[in-house]
Amino acid sequence: MPLIPIAMALAQFAPVIAGWLGGSKAEDVATKVVGIAQTVTGQSAPDAALAALQADPNLSLQFQKAVLDQQAQLAQISADVTKAELVADTANTQAVNQTMQAEAKADHWPTYTWRPFIGFIFGLMLLGDYFVIPILQGWWPRIPQPAIPSEAWVALGGILGVASFFRGKMQANPASQTDNRG
Structure with a gap:
């Protein structure tokens, strides 16, 4: 049986557990929490440990105390996940910045x-769609509301960000076989 649902059920006894069960290390945290429950109850099966905690208030109190004793270690697992996500985001931002710098130096x-x-163009669309046209509609109600599809916003956002990243990355690589540098 997967341990994350059991760990979430164990969070009814120690609510702090729920905050640790996100991210890529959720399974590690769940394993640790279920292990604590099994140790406290003396049960070898995770679902039996949960049932024992639900049946006996003294065991649930012991479980809460054991979780609090292990709180620093469980919080460290969660903090490691957050730290790894921040490192990945920083690396991604640096790559995008390098791409934009390479585009700015193009021939x-x-x-x-x-x-x-x-x-x-994106700025003009925003200005017109959300400011100019509503003002004009206040003066002349016959001016229709523009029908700019949501795909247009997604396309412009992609051009300003993700798509340019890959194009710029290719342009910045001197070993690239194509001659699309201009």
């Missing part, structure tokens, strides 16, 4: 003007 004007051009 041909379409490459180094593309992202600013799309950024200005």
Whole structure:
């Protein structure tokens, strides 16, 4: 039986457990919490340990105390996950920044003007869609509401971010076999 649902059920006795059961190390935390429950109850099966805690208030009190005793170790597992996520986010941001710097140093004007051009178009769309047209509709009610599909916003956001990352990464690599540098 998976240990995470049992660990979530054990959180009724020590609510602090629920905060530790997220991320990639959730299984490690669940294993540790279920192990504590098995040690306290003397049961070898995780579901039997849960049932024993639900049946005996003294055991549930002992379980709470044992979890509090192990709180620092369980919190460290959770903190390690958060730290790893922050390191990955930082590395991703650095890669995007390097791509944008490579685009800005490109030899041909379409490459180094593309992202600013799309950024200005995006800004004009936002300004028109959410400010100018509503003001004009207040003066002239016959002006229709623009029908800009949500896909247009997603496409522009992609061009400003993710898609340019890969294009810039290719352009920044001198070993690239294509000649799409401009």
